[in-house]
Amino acid sequence: MASKILNGYTWRVSLISPLILCSLALAQGQAPQAQTPSGAALISKMFAYYASATTMTGEIHLTQQAQSISVSLDTSLAYEAPSKIYLRQALGGSEPRVWLITSDGKSFTYDYPNQVRYASSGREPGRLLEAVSPSPSIHQTYEQIFHASVFSLGDVAVPELLAIAGKDELQAIKDMVATISYMGTDKIGGDVVNVVGGAWKAGPRAAVSGQYKMFISEDGQLKRYVQTEIISLKMSSAQMQPQQVISTWDVDLHVNAHPDESLFKVVTTGN
Numbered sequence: 001m002a003s004k005i006l007n008g009y010t011w012r013v014s015l016i017s018p019l020i021l022c023s024l025a026l027a028q029g030q031a032p033q034a035q036t037p038s039g040a041a042l043i044s045k046m047f048a049y050y051a052s053a054t055t056m057t058g059e060i061h062l063t064q065q066a067q068s069i070s071v072s073l074d075t076s077l078a079y080e081a082p083s084k085i086y087l088r089q090a091l092g093g094s095e096p097r098v099w100l101i102t103s104d105g106k107s108f109t110y111d112y113p114n115q116v117r118y119a120s121s122g123r124e125p126g127r128l129l130e131a132v133s134p135s136p137s138i139h140q141t142y143e144q145i146f147h148a149s150v151f152s153l154g155d156v157a158v159p160e161l162l163a164i165a166g167k168d169e170l171q172a173i174k175d176m177v178a179t180i181s182y183m184g185t186d187k188i189g190g191d192v193v194n195v196v197g198g199a200w201k202a203g204p205r206a207a208v209s210g211q212y213k214m215f216i217s218e219d220g221q222l223k224r225y226v227q228t229e230i231i232s233l234k235m236s237s238a239q240m241q242p243q244q245v246i247s248t249w250d251v252d253l254h255v256n257a258h259p260d261e262s263l264f265k266v267v268t269t270g271n
Contacts, residue, residue, distance in 0.1 A: 039180040039196040042216050047173075049220030050165035050255065054081040057260075058253035060159045066231075066243045073155050077163055078259035083108075083132045085142040086263035088271075089154045100127075100271035101149045103142065104264045107131050110149035111271060117152070127268055128152075143169070158212075158225050159249045175204040177212070188215055188223045200227060225249040 060075040072092045079085040087101040109127045143166035161169040179198035197213035210229035232242040
């Protein structure tokens with residue numbers, strides 16, 4: 001596909017015939033040069049890789065750092081089409097927290113939205129329970145279960161959206177990507193990966209507020225995602241000076257792997 005026009009942004013993929021390059025090189029008496037990959041083409045290949053999944057297992061490890069302070073959050077994920085999903089997030093540090101989504105294909109549970117769950121220091125509310133098929137004409141997929149639970153999670157960023165890889169999730173990623181540049185190659189765990197990066201924004205109408213880098217394997221897997229932002233927080237007593245926050249997600253997801261069926265047990269209390 002030569003171009004995509006989505007939500008006001010144009011993504012162009014230059015396709016130049018290798019024969020033309022070879023002919024030009026021979027005419028100049030030079031050996032043909034390797035063609036530089038297109039950043040947009042690499043992102044499209046990554047989207048296609050995850051959108052093909054009918055099952056998924058894996059882990060995502062987030063480390064977020066500002067000055068000398070860092071926190072970590074681990075995500076464990078498994079799903080099986082059409083409607084089974086397990087997603088657990090655990091925040092480390094001095095104030096540990098856990099978020100959990102479970103579905104056995106018949107019913108699903110998730111935590112109350114964060115603004116309700118953490119509204120006070122009192123006892124936490126229980127978990128929400130819904131039917132996968134609330135009526136004969138409705139059967140919710142794991143993507144729709146994820147949508148219903150998105151405000152009840154600790155982290156929803158590019159790696160989680162890519163893991164689910166529904167139409168809405170992929171569009172959300174496109175809305176965050178303001179510019180796309182190919183930045184060469186790097187190594188992760190001894191494997192060579194392509195690096196794509198550029199300007200980042202929080203949504204389709206938001207201003208650019210950071211930078212991103214995607215580390216993508218040759219077959220389209222996201223191995224690492226890095227996002228750098230300048231964030232200013234208002235505290236009860238004063239406003240903090242703007243701080244640079246660097247978030248790094250290390251990604252280990254397995255497309256069309258075989259999930260452990262015991263993970264899909266519906267958890268109705270605790271998490």
